[in-house]
Amino acid sequence: MMQNTGQLSLLLAGDAIITQPWSHLNESSFLGLVQQIRSTDVSIVNLELVLSGFRGYPQVDSGGTHLSASPQIAQELEWAGFNMLVTANNHSFDFGSERILESLRSISKTNLVQAGTGMDLPAARQPAYFDHASGMVALVAITSTFEYYGRAGMSRADFPGRPGFNPLEVLPARRIIRDTTRLQKSLIKVLANVGIPTRRPLCFRKFRPADLAGNLAAVRQARRNADLVVLSLHTHERRDTWIQAFAHQAVDAGADVVFIHGPHFVDGIEIYKGKPILHGLGNFVFQPELVEKLPAENYEKFGLGDEHTMEDIRRARCVSGRFNFPARPEIYETFIANLTFHSHGPSELKLVPVDLSFGQSLPRRGSPRLADAQLGQRIIKEVQEKSRRFGTRIEYSSSDNVGRVILPLQRAPASRERKRRAA
Numbered sequence: 408m409m410q411n412t413g414q415l416s417l418l419l420a421g422d423a424i425i426t427q428p429w430s431h432l433n434e435s436s437f438l439g440l441v442q443q444i445r446s447t448d449v450s451i452v453n454l455e456l457v458l459s460g461f462r463g464y465p466q467v468d469s470g471g472t473h474l475s476a477s478p479q480i481a482q483e484l485e486w487a488g489f490n491m492l493v494t495a496n497n498h499s500f501d502f503g504s505e506r507i508l509e510s511l512r513s514i515s516k517t518n519l520v521q522a523g524t525g526m527d528l529p530a531a532r533q534p535a536y537f538d539h540a541s542g543m544v545a546l547v548a549i550t551s552t553f554e555y556y557g558r559a560g561m562s563r564a565d566f567p568g569r570p571g572f573n574p575l576e577v578l579p580a581r582r583i584i585r586d587t588t589r590l591q592k593s594l595i596k597v598l599a600n601v602g603i604p605t606r607r608p609l610c611f612r613k614f615r616p617a618d619l620a621g622n623l624a625a626v627r628q629a630r631r632n633a634d635l636v637v638l639s640l641h642t643h644e645r646r647d648t649w650i651q652a653f654a655h656q657a658v659d660a661g662a663d664v665v666f667i668h669g670p671h672f673v674d675g676i677e678i679y680k681g682k683p684i685l686h687g688l689g690n691f692v693f694q695p696e697l698v699e700k701l702p703a704e705n706y707e708k709f710g711l712g713d714e715h716t717m718e719d720i721r722r723a724r725c726v727s728g729r730f731n732f733p734a735r736p737e738i739y740e741t742f743i744a745n746l747t748f749h750s751h752g753p754s755e756l757k758l759v760p761v762d763l764s765f766g767q768s769l770p771r772r773g774s775p776r777l778a779d780a781q782l783g784q785r786i787i788k789e790v791q792e793k794s795r796r797f798g799t800r801i802e803y804s805s806s807d808n809v810g811r812v813i814l815p816l817q818r819a820p821a822s823r824e825r826k827r828r829a830a
Contacts, residue, residue: 414754415541415635418447419744421668421688422455422496423484426476426697427770430486436762436776440743443759443777445488447745449537449544451637452484452691453493453668454521458513459506465702468554469501472695473702478513485517490537495523495548495572496641496669500557504570523548523639524559527568531559532621534629534636542634547625547662550641551575552669575622575640576615577649612649619653623660630661635748638662641669645687651677654684664746664753671738673786675793676801681752681815687793689741693763693773696721739765739773740786742810758801758810760786783808 429437444450456474458481465473484492492514499507507524514521522535534545550572558576560569629636638657642650654665658679666685667674674687699717706715709723725734741763747755760783761775778786787803787810794801800813 413541414747414749415539415544416448417544417635417637417664417746417748418444418450419664419666419685419688419746420450420452420691421741422671422690423452423692424455424474424690424695425480425483425692426456426694426699428479428483429774430483432774434776437774439777440761440775441487443743443745447488448539448541449491450489451491451493451546451639452489453496453639453641454484455496455498457498457502457506458510459502461700462509463502463506465502465704466500466554466557467704469498469704472698472705473501474498474695474698475502475506476698481513481517481519485519489519491535491544491546492519492521493523493546493548493639493641494521495531495550495639497550497552497554497643499524499550499572500554507570522546523550524570524572526570527562528559528573529562531571531573532625534625534633536633543632544635544637545629545633546637546639547622547629548639549573549575549622551577552641552643573622575618575653578613578615612647614649614653623656626657626660626662636662638665640665640667642667643669645670645672645674650686655679658682658684663748666744673741673790673793675790675795675797676799676812677794677797678799678812678815683746683753683756683812685744688744690738690763691741691743691761692775693738696724696773697770736765739763740778740782742786742790753814756812756814758787758790758812760808778808780805780808
């Protein structure tokens, strides 16, 4: 927790599939959002693509669409006010190890720091640090949704490891089939009372032991070195019991805030031992339609051949059920989290509604801006409803179009409280 006597503000944003520059835009609602990012002490976003400039060799499998963009995008994110990037997600390895290294080189040419990918597993897993005048912020970034061969590898004295991402492998579930036993009924009732759905057979999962131990060790290392510890988890699973269990373990290991992204939808907020867990930040930028080039595998998904173009893929996606994300308005309605921390813990958590311009034509569609009052209230209401299962209260403020999470009262540590009274 913060060791200085002041305060530090932190902004968290979800998935940024940003494929086009935006520093030339002058719309007031967009510039208002940029001002919020810039005015926060430390701002973090998940960069969900590879800054490879469309070079390299695509993997056979990807996170859905092979996502890459120009290295210039790192400069665009820095221009907007971001300080730290999450690079561990299911698109990290879309173009292999060499393009991960190229992304890291592009980021290193800016003042941005990243966590989640690296030359080998220790580099990908280690916390990244951003030193602000108000305190040191550490970021540990993990993905649990990935193609197995993209995970970073360990180095040996006689052989280098593999560049890749920092994984948390979640092993297959052991299912408990419903029966009529008294114990089974009791277990279902207990889980239902704490908000765990039981309409399907109950699933209990476990983690790959080395991944769990290594990531919790990274959090503990960050706790020793930083004033504020942030843990990022990228997963496509929603409301699975293992997600909450891992988030709790991360807080117990020293994380001050856990933010989860990946499904492209907003979800609820939990307060565990006074620490915020954001279970779904949704998208922050969503521009997969504006990827400039795609490999053959993406055309093949839609039955398209060499004679077809990117425009043909866009049209085909509009009539596809599985790949028709751009036609779903809810993935264009999101929020950013703005937190303020004091020495004794979080003192404020604001949810700022963001509109990704659903219904607009390209290239505007997918680019973020501050939501208007009508949409903002609807977004906050959705987060309110999804937070009820955690017992979290959120109030909507019409005066500034934000949601405010009601945080439990925090007390300074006893030793610090005695010093304050003595003074």
